Amino acid sequence: MAKIAPFRAVRYNLEKIQDPTRVTAPPYDVISSQLQEELYQRSPFNLVRLILGKIEEGDNEGCNRYVRAAGLFRQWMTDDILVRDMQPSIYLYDEEYQAEGLGAVVRKGFMALARLEDFATGMVKPHEKTLSGPKADRLQLTKACEANFSPIFGLYSDPCCVQEALTWELKKRTPDLEVTDDDGVIHRLWQVTDDTVIQKVCELLENKPVFIADGHHRYETALNYRDFRRGQCDDFSGKELFNYVLMYFANMEDQGMLIFPTHRLVYGLQSFRLEPFLSELSDYFEVEAHSMDPNDAESRREVRNILQKKGEARPSVGLFAGGRTTYFLTLKDEHCMDAFFDEKASKALRTLDVSILHRLVLEKMLHITPEAQEQQTNLKYIKNFDEPFSLVQSGQYQMAFLMNSTRMTQVRDVANAGEKMPQKSTYFYPKLLSGLVINQIARDEMVED
Template sequence: MLVRDETPSLYLYDEEYQATGIGKVVRQGFIALARLEDFATGVVKPHEKTLSGPKADRLELTKACRANFSPIFGLYSDPCCVQEALTWEIKKRVPDLEVMDDDGVVHRLWQVTDRTVFKKIRDMLDNKPLFIADGHHRYETALNYRNLRRDQDPDFSGKELYNYVLMYFANMEDQGMLIFPTHRLVHGLQDFRLEPLLTSVGEYFQVEAHTFDPDDAESRQQMRSLLQQRGEDKVALGLYGGGDTLYLLILKDKKLMDGFFDAKTSKALRTLDVSVLHRVVLEKGLHISLEAQEAQTHLTYVKNFDEPFSLVRSGQCQLAFLMNPTRMSQVRDVANAGEKMPQKSTYFYP
């Protein structure tokens, strides 16, 4: 049963979970309506590419139900953490809703009806761009639905509810705001052999071979830590083709990426780990075209670090590429440049 609140409200929303190697993490934000803005205005900025199929399905769903079922995940930058300071007292009271999901994430929700708080939060967000963290397809669908309804409405005023979309707002400066990687698996390549690939990418990468036990969780974690260490100040990719060897591919020089992009492409996009993987290794090394990559031909994406090893060893996949997470600053820089990352470049959890 759904019940409409009697008074205008926004909702403080905390998510608490355990992160591997970190411990307890609490991500803070709030849920409210956001006025839809075309990307051309620069008010709302995407950072990932979208597919036409999902947008068509979502538009039909929106037309049938006239409802938002899942909020857009929007990021803003506020080093002063104004919203957190404003709502600290409110969170001293018992949450209006608290529940643990099947993944062990604790969700807490507080309803806020104080218009003074509304105004201060609006003032804090005034003239700040919003970056879409997750929900690119949903946001573009909301734009398409607004345009459709606007064209059908002779009395359009701009105040209709379809001019707004449900959004979860979160501060990208919040310590609980983490990005996790999405790993790539390759399958279905004809006549694939690992050794020629390693030789080919050696022109661009320093290749390190590390022996480990893929059946041992601690050994896999050591490889994960090593990948993270190598990626602290360089582009580092993990490559697993079976057996007991993990290869680390360390980009020799970021300037090498200039040859894979036109001069207008920002350095932020050229030097992303995922850009390096998709252009140098997948396209040039494995001959998987950018069009095939976008169609996810020969590619599967997984979020769990351990899963790629079993998928390669079982023969379901030929290769696994283990990734480091994209940094928050990279998301901001690419979006500010008006560019979009490859699909599955970011994984905001939960």
């Protein structure tokens, strides 16, 4: 069974940090080199210096960004820039954002420690493939700092919304921390020390599997770190802090839980011609040409609305290759995907829009290999719906594939089947802010029952 526990979070000392917006940061894997520099300039105490420090000339095994991060972490603790809560707690965490067509949306959840479970137990379910490079990077950071600086994003199912009902009254008080990020998302945090509430919230998840929404690399890194630390022990009880990881838990039935699409841009294909490609597509898809003005926001919005409606009935993808035409590609027969998967593969995986695009279109028709996709040799991923039009029009890219959102039921079904979706199949927005709470993996402490 899934086991969660309260913990003593390390947090920024608001007596010394008057403006917490200057010290928090998005997750490391969405920080560009430009944003990294901006975060460095905002404050000498910005968390980016810990989660994604700069690589400097002359770095070696004894002096590198991981060693520097560990030194800064210790120094900030010594100087009370960061302070550790005295009482084990869970931390309610709401994010308020604007969603087109919906207005203000609030995603509700909480942060606690989750006991690390091997995927074979079925208690923690991934849905994405991971890469070795990021895991090696995060493992070095964890070994050096002995801390989780960013939470893993976990989902559980509770149609009755018990946790929300238990904590509703607690959130009537002023948040312990409120931060507005660069995207205008408002992040609110409440510390909960009430043992009765904590026990009920922990019991809520005891018989539920947890689905990883975001942070697959960090979760696998935590497993590797746990095994590393266990290898250093003559014996272990399983209650040591290294057996747990910082996780944000959100109810997949929550109305504020939305998944957004990630679109694909293709470039660098030699001798590509649109007409033969459209002809080949017509063997598998109903190809519908739609006249539109790529420079007009209302016209682009109409394309998105049509794509969404088509996707409600059958797997559908949009194609824009320049000019004033967008093509809607609607799969004729789902059984054509059987040839691209093992016979044991679930229908949920075979009929995902992203599976169809990657296996049938990118690999078979455009000859972009899985390795090239992974390395983004001919492929770029982009979140914003409007940008692909201008990027293709400018000639930087040959075409754009416009995607619908993966549905929450598809995430659950693929994860339950023990399968992995193609890269960038889900985009959970907003991202969890790093720097609200930190889990220090103290060597002399145990998780309390």
